[in-house]
Amino acid sequence: MPYAIRRRIWAALLIVGFFAAWEILCIAMDVSDLVVPRPSQVFATLFDRFPVLVPHIIHTLWTTMIGFVLGVIVGVVIGAAIGTSRTAYDTAYPLLIGFSSIPKVAVVPIFVLWFGAGPVPAVLTALAMCFFPIVVNIATGLATTEPELEDVLKSLGASKMDLLLNVGLPRTMPFFFASLKIAATFAFVGTVLAETVASNKGIGNVMMSASSNFDVPLVFAGLFILAFLGVALYVLFSLIEGRFVGWANRRDDFAST
Template sequence: MSQGTVSEVPVAGVAERTRPGPGDRLRDGLERSWRPVALLAACLAAWWAVTAAELVKPYLVPSPGRTLDVFAEKWDYIWQHTWVTTYETLLGFALAVAFGVLAAVVMVYSSTVEKTLYPILLFAQVIPKIAIAPLFVVWLGFGMTPKVFVAVLISFFPVVIAMVTGLKAVDPEMLELSATMGAGSLATFLKIRFPASLPYLFSGLKVAVTLAVTGAVVGEFVGANEGLGYVILQANGNLDTPMLFAGLLVMSAIGVVLFVLVELAEALLIPWHASRRGSAVTTTY
C-alpha cells in the first residue's frame, strides 16, 4: 500500500451506506407521504359518500362540495380572519420560544430556580386554558393581546420541558473535557450544551406550534370580533355548518403548515441529527 492511501477495512457486523442524494431524498419523501395522503383521500371520500347518500342532514354535516363553495364565495372574508389567527399564533409561539428557552437555561444552571419555578409551571399547565381565558379578556381587553397571551401560555410548557431535558442530556464526559480544556461556562453552553439540546428543543417546538394555534383560537372563542375562533362561533350560532367546517379546515391547515415549517427548520439547522436518524451506518447483527 502506497503512502497516503487509506485502506478500507470492512468491519464485521457493520454495513456502510452511502449518504442519500437528492433523488434518494425525493423518493424517501414520497414513500413517507403517500400513506397520509391516501388516508386523507379516504376520509374525504367517506365524507362525500356519507353526505351524498344523505345519511345525515345537510345542516349537521355539509358536503365537501358545499364547503368548497363557501371558500369560493367568501374567500376574502375567510382570508382576513385566517391572517389574524395566524399572526396571533406566530407571535404567541415566538414569545413562548424566547421565554421558554430562557427559563429552561436559568432552571438548568440554578437548582434553586428549578425547584421554585417547576411546580408553578406544572400548576399553570394543568389549569384548563378555556377556564381562565375570560380573565385575560377582563384584564387585557378585547384586542389581540389576550389571544396572544393564551397562545404563549399554552405553548410555553412544552418548550421549557424539552429544552430542560436537552440541556441535561449532555454527555458528562463532554462537559468534563470542556472544563479540562479550560472552556468557560458561556463557551461550554454555546459549543456543547445548546447544540446537543437542539433535537430535544425541536421536538418541543413541534408540539408547541400546534398548541399555539389552539391557544389563539381559544382566546378568540372567549371574546373577539375577528379571527377563526370568531368565524367558528358565528357560524355555530347561525347554524352555518359549511362555514363552520371551512373554519375548522383552515385552522387545521395552519397547524399542519407550521408543523412542517418547524420540521424543515430542524432539517436545515441540525442536519447531523437527521443523518444519524437516516442510519448512514447500520449494524447487521
C-alpha cells in the first residue's frame, strides 16, 4: 500500500480514536453534559436541529466569505505596496502591527456604533482578522525575490510594474496560498466574534443563545460546525495550492521512516 494512503488511513483512525476516547472518558468519569457533552450527544444534537441550524450556517458562511474576499484584496494591495516600496514599508508596517495587536473584541463595539447590528460588523471583523497574515506573506515574498531575476529583466528594459507582474507576484504565490489557509480560519473567528455581540443570526448567535440557556451540547455542535467549515476551506485552498504552485512543494511526505 502506498505511503500516502497509509498515512491518511492512520490519520482517520487517530481522529476516530480521539472521539472514542472522549466518549469513554465522559462515561467513565460520569461527566455532566453541562460541563462537557459526549460526542454522541453533540452529533445527536446536530442531527436533530440541523434543519434549524442551516440558515445560521449559511449566514455565517457567506458573511465570512465576504469579509475574507475583502481581506484578501486589501491584504494583497497593501502587501504589494509594502513589499515594493521602502517608504510604504516604513510608514504602513508599524501602523499595521499596532492595529493587529488590538484585540478585535474591542473593535466590534465600534463597528456596531458606526454601522449598527447586523452582518456589516461581522464582515468588517472578519476582514480585520484575516488581512494581516496576507499582508505579511505577500510583503515577505516580494522582499525575498532573487535580485538576479530582477537584474535580468531590468537589463531588458522592464519597468517596475513588469517586475512586479512577471517576477514579484509569481514568486509570492507559495507565501500567498499559505496565508490564505491561515486567513480563512481567522475570518471565521472574526465573524463568530461579531455574531455573539451584534447579530440575531449566525452560528455565533446560536452559541451565545445556547450558552445562556445552558444547552451545552448545542454550543459544542456550533463548535463542530465551525471546525468543519474551517477544515473544508483549508482543504479547498490546499487543493488549489497544489494545482497552481505544486512546483514549490519539494516533497509530499514527511519523514516516512
